[in-house]
Amino acid sequence: MKTFSIGGIHPPENKLTADKPIVDLAPPAQVAIPVSQHIGKPAELVVERGTEVKVGTLLAKASGFISAPVHSSVSGKVKKIDTVVDAQGYRRQAVVIAVDGDEWEPGIDTTPDLVQSIPMDATSIVARIAEAGIVGAGGATFPTAVKYSVPEGKHVDTLLINGVECEPYLTADHRLMLENADELIVGTRVLMKAAGVARAWIGIENNKPDAIAHLQERLQTLSAAGEIPEGTLQVLPLEVKYPQGGEKQLIEAATGREVPSGKLPLDVGCVVSNVSTAIAVYHAVQKNRPFIDRIVTVTGKELVARGDGGNFRVRIGTPVSALVEAVGGMPEDTAKVVMGGPMTGKAITSFDVPITKGSGGLIFMRAADARRHAVGNCIRCSRCVGACPMGLEPYLLEKLVQAEMWEDAEREGIMDCIECGSCNFACPSNRPILDWIRLGKGRVGALRRSRAAARAGK
Amino acid sequence: MSTQATGRSLVVALPPHERSEVSVARIMWSVVLALMPTTLVGIWFYGIRAAVVTLTAVGASVVVEHVIVRYFFRRDTTTVTDGSAVVTGMLLAYNVPAGIPLWQLVVGAVVAIGVAKMAFGGIGNNPFNPALVGRAFMLVSFPVDMTTWPVPGSQGFATWNLDAVTAATPLGLVKEAGAGGLSAVADQLPSYGSLFLGNIGGCIGEASALAVVLGGLYLVWKGFVPWVVPLLYLAGLGLVTGIAWAIDPGTYIDPLYHILAGGAMLGAWFMVTDMTTSPMSLTGRMVFAASAGLLAGIIRLFGGYPEGVSYSILIMNALVPVFDRHFKPRKFGYGASAGGAA
Numbered sequence: 021m022k023t024f025s026i027g028g029i030h031p032p033e034n035k036l037t038a039d040k041p042i043v044d045l046a047p048p049a050q051v052a053i054p055v056s057q058h059i060g061k062p063a064e065l066v067v068e069r070g071t072e073v074k075v076g077t078l079l080a081k082a083s084g085f086i087s088a089p090v091h092s093s094v095s096g097k098v099k100k101i102d103t104v105v106d107a108q109g110y111r112r113q114a115v116v117i118a119v120d121g122d123e124w125e126p127g128i129d130t131t132p133d134l135v136q137s138i139p140m141d142a143t144s145i146v147a148r149i150a151e152a153g154i155v156g157a158g159g160a161t162f163p164t165a166v167k168y169s170v171p172e173g174k175h176v177d178t179l180l181i182n183g184v185e186c187e188p189y190l191t192a193d194h195r196l197m198l199e200n201a202d203e204l205i206v207g208t209r210v211l212m213k214a215a216g217v218a219r220a221w222i223g224i225e226n227n228k229p230d231a232i233a234h235l236q237e238r239l240q241t242l243s244a245a246g247e248i249p250e251g252t253l254q255v256l257p258l259e260v261k262y263p264q265g266g267e268k269q270l271i272e273a274a275t276g277r278e279v280p281s282g283k284l285p286l287d288v289g290c291v292v293s294n295v296s297t298a299i300a301v302y303h304a305v306q307k308n309r310p311f312i313d314r315i316v317t318v319t320g321k322e323l324v325a326r327g328d329g330g331n332f333r334v335r336i337g338t339p340v341s342a343l344v345e346a347v348g349g350m351p352e353d354t355a356k357v358v359m360g361g362p363m364t365g366k367a368i369t370s371f372d373v374p375i376t377k378g379s380g381g382l383i384f385m386r387a388a389d390a391r392r393h394a395v396g397n398c399i400r401c402s403r404c405v406g407a408c409p410m411g412l413e414p415y416l417l418e419k420l421v422q423a424e425m426w427e428d429a430e431r432e433g434i435m436d437c438i439e440c441g442s443c444n445f446a447c448p449s450n451r452p453i454l455d456w457i458r459l460g461k462g463r464v465g466a467l468r469r470s471r472a473a474a475r476a477g478k
Numbered sequence: 479m480s481t482q483a484t485g486r487s488l489v490v491a492l493p494p495h496e497r498s499e500v501s502v503a504r505i506m507w508s509v510v511l512a513l514m515p516t517t518l519v520g521i522w523f524y525g526i527r528a529a530v531v532t533l534t535a536v537g538a539s540v541v542v543e544h545v546i547v548r549y550f551f552r553r554d555t556t557t558v559t560d561g562s563a564v565v566t567g568m569l570l571a572y573n574v575p576a577g578i579p580l581w582q583l584v585v586g587a588v589v590a591i592g593v594a595k596m597a598f599g600g601i602g603n604n605p606f607n608p609a610l611v612g613r614a615f616m617l618v619s620f621p622v623d624m625t626t627w628p629v630p631g632s633q634g635f636a637t638w639n640l641d642a643v644t645a646a647t648p649l650g651l652v653k654e655a656g657a658g659g660l661s662a663v664a665d666q667l668p669s670y671g672s673l674f675l676g677n678i679g680g681c682i683g684e685a686s687a688l689a690v691v692l693g694g695l696y697l698v699w700k701g702f703v704p705w706v707v708p709l710l711y712l713a714g715l716g717l718v719t720g721i722a723w724a725i726d727p728g729t730y731i732d733p734l735y736h737i738l739a740g741g742a743m744l745g746a747w748f749m750v751t752d753m754t755t756s757p758m759s760l761t762g763r764m765v766f767a768a769s770a771g772l773l774a775g776i777i778r779l780f781g782g783y784p785e786g787v788s789y790s791i792l793i794m795n796a797l798v799p800v801f802d803r804h805f806k807p808r809k810f811g812y813g814a815s816a817g818g819a820a
Binding site: 355400 | 491560
């Protein structure tokens, strides 16, 4: 079975909610929808206080090539334009909407019927994806349309659908693959058409054998029925290893190709999209439905032990407090609340934080799991070196950053770091290696920009 | 940090929020466990004295570290619970003859922990293997007691004074044979079976290659030792001694004998593999181990001492920064050849 070749770790999987079917969470009384839920420029507001909106109404339009529009996830009235603290801890402009009923824009197909045939051509598909505000739902939130706008001279031959879900605890993609396999398959075919590729693989780690078997069975049935050409779309079972869901790691695991340092998947002929992104694309292209909701895994050891927690379909902009309420309140023993997965997610400080396009999980961590351990000396065990999936030497980068040796850190490849956290995880001395590397990446990035500016100024 | 809507204090920290269960203490106590077969075999052959020697070395190492942390570093905590001083104490004990006067062993522990480890800042900062520094110091300071080898199993279990029956070590015999050739000592040399299972003169930890390998394999299974490292050390040793043997088998003993006799096994599995004093990349560690093995063979054949394991490792320890500079892991995204030797 395939996997990526450099480094990797095996954190405890804790997929506690894998058996819990997706439940629709009713729209809350009020939502706060940030205009910046993606990488790139924030969207530009097109509504104001008092505007009446429906589900799917455009709230803010894309403001440049790398940007994404934002739509209303509820029906009601814009109460105010305010700022809200997001999961990253930044204040963002947001549209606060008082919810009234659940009325949808008339153009949206809200029926559950599966639309198999794909009449649109590649250009219209990409345009539709852009209009619908689709961004990478795996957490990176890069505007999807940009990925599929293949520049002149580049050739893409492989589409990879990321069903790895290598973050511990999270089960949102797992549930989607089980419950929405047909939508996923159509979404993947839409993306294949957009990218102009003849083959696609859905990469799934073999800790989800039910998802692997189910998708394989659906693909067989569909190709037997003549709905899809045989062999073009395949399930690719992968060995369990973190961070296999990292774009570069998944490409290497599946195709053996290494994205060169500083380059994009396009440069090795690949595009990668997440399972939930592919399903959002299905809804956007086949059902004319913009990105207005997503699946959030609400989990935690005590929460699930007391019988709560699960996978919820949540409207974008729903405050975390509504999810906390839906699972019957925060567990007694909660010392840290993480939005996203435990390896890359952010610890939040307020339940006012809204669910955004990239929020895949909400984890209540017990005190025993949240406490910080005393930091010890580096014993040169080299476990961080062995864990790094980019082949870097995290211990060395830590030292170079501490010594403010930015050029040396750059030469040692600090900018190749994907911030997966494997080094921190592996360190037996509890050293905050990645904290130092992040600091260094900021400084080296600034150094590079000032160099580029100096060159441009000449 | 108290928060607005949660009404509860929550920990705010950067990701990742998961930590491996493997701590420094877990690694070190695993090494202690891995040394248990060697400990038991030592006691089997040398009786109560081996147990006392081990306890003395461990006790002295722990006390010295504790005193330095509390009264020289002026810290409120201690570092001895991480088990690394226990490991150093055990390795020191297994690198001396069972009959060693205990006060000399205490001196060795003071040098190992005080000079070789704590003077550099404690665990992780020592450039040289502390136990080997302690042993090297003892060898030059107490040359007679450090080379008086009781014959294993020759005296009762409770016998305190082991000096009544002593003999040269197998490597000593081979070295001393000199002009007479190996045939002169052939009848005194232990069989391969004895070398492997035990029952040969030397340091406590040299009694049985099998016991050492069992412990080493445990560490490989735990993921704390890459199996290739000890094997490359032994291969390096085998290569040098094998060439000499091929050229003149009348004077030089065969490489298998060299690998099984003396401290080669203990060095290969427990000291070349020491994390702190070996390079960081796997390729670096492999070259490091093979070089140390070659060096051990050269010292054994041409040096003044019959044994070369300690010095081979100490000399290579000094070169670790050079290895770290030139042997890098293969970086992702720089082509297949990138990231090798710079």
